[in-house]
Amino acid sequence: MGTATRAGIQAPRTPGASAAVPLDIRGGWRRRRHALAPYWFLLPYFLVFAVFWCWPIIDSALLSLQNTRVNPWGWNLAVNWRRLWVDRAFHAALGNTLTIMAIQVPVMLTLATLLAVALNSPLLKLRPIYRFAFFAPVVVSDAAYSAVFRVLFNGQFGAVNHAFAALGLPTVEWLQDPNAMLSTVMVAMTWRWTGYNAIILLAGLQSIPRDLYEAAAIDGATPFDRFFRITLPLLKPILIFCLVLSVIGTTQLFTEPWLITDRGGPGGGAETLGTYLYKQGFVSMNFGYAAAIAYTIAGMAAVLAALNLVLTRGKQA
Template identity: 60%
Template sequence: MRTQNATAYRFLTPYLLIFAIFWIWPIISSFLISFQATRTVPWRFAPTFNWGRLIGDPAFYNALKNTLLILVIQVPVMISLAIVMAVLLNSPLLKARGLYRFAFFAPVVVGEVAYSAVFRLMFSLDFGIINKLLNSVGIPKVDWFSNVTPAMALIMIAVTWRWAGYNAIIILAGLQSIPEDVYEAATLDRVSRLRQFFHITLPLLKPVIVFCAVLSIIGTMQLFTEPFLITERGGPGGGTETLGLLLYRQGFRSLNFGYASAVAYTMAGLAIAITLVQLWLTRDPK
């Protein structure tokens, strides 16, 4: 058995080496970098330099506020929408189900730059179809890119469009694992479809919904593409800057790797903390 294990590990060595160099080491390294002042040459160890700055940095609090705001509003809306989409996809009355599944999933595989460009066009002040539609029902044009509230709404709409279908497909798999005879038993118990949904479907979907929520929380904590490409680097005036964008700005525009690493660890820590709180809140009663 020991020889077998040794052979297996020898075969695994190339992968483990690459994993260690490009995965484990950067994680450790960035943690160490977060305790160094990286804008001096050579870098010097200064434990409170970056973390101290983080605590007092208004830009960090702005990015944190924006990220949490998106998290609190967008994730529940998107998951709710995904559940509705999954239930519709699961309906035996639906024709061309495969087509809808593809359509709902397609946004995930569309290139980020292309989708961002299309969103910018659609929400453009003068030429966008959204403003034209709003106008046609008597609502004045909205300047989606120059005001903070519409810009934040735009980010949330875009993220929801992109990921709701993806979550719907995961939830659909959960829905299909609920045995049909449980619903038949409820039908014999004179439980309406709506009550079946709230008293049977939702509780049985809980593990899948929690899984989707955890994925979405992690994704939102890292949100970068939409504020970078759609609202032009967190505009207007940092109004949509997220932690992901702050990290990018500090690390790759200002080349302040120490501070960027501290932001990265803060993001990861928050994602873990929020996920743990959520898992605790939705745990199964003993």
């Protein structure tokens, strides 16, 4: 009677069969424990992330729904968001930010692309030195380079106005005139970030196979043809990456207008969303309105990030 019958007679167990199931259970638990081991190592980071990232994000969202101009603070779901539509100072800051985005970012990326092509040329000697020299402005501290540009563009004794006077051109009050202030900020940003983007684009250029250029040269393509028909199309994903990073950075722009033009300049001529957010939150102590501005900036950044995904996915397709 080695097999079970329909009457319920059980078959005899073979030696070692009683230990087979417990061993399987212990083996499965051991595998699950090994699979969970990386998450235990990541747990401290997740805790820090929850305390210093997740909770401030949730708390700022709750703040944007409160009226913080009264004591005690009270819930008013629309007071801060409604103010965004009628606040002329916010509209001016948004306009300045979009102006910088529309002028400075394309100029900077154009210069960065040309610089990357020059740094990638085999005819250039001492290329590592030039690459470091153009990347060096990023290493300089914000306060130091802002102070230098503040002195260079000083209306009375700045080197820029001295050069204009030597050439017979009229001097400009760079740190007083609203239009000139915005130009000063854009020049400073271009000086600092062109080399940074050029190094990123240079890495993209070095990933393009040289065989394509050699085949195009054999077919009689000019350097301009090779640039516009090979370099730019293959560099498009990297350009889009740099574009989105630059645009998102512009939406958060704070250091240059705050330090170079002295807190956005007279009359808010160089006011940006970042400086206006700071003034509302830490000067006027209107934290609810500042939180609404912060979420507006975050929404703009999210839209631009989504645009990056759409454009790069379309390129890959």
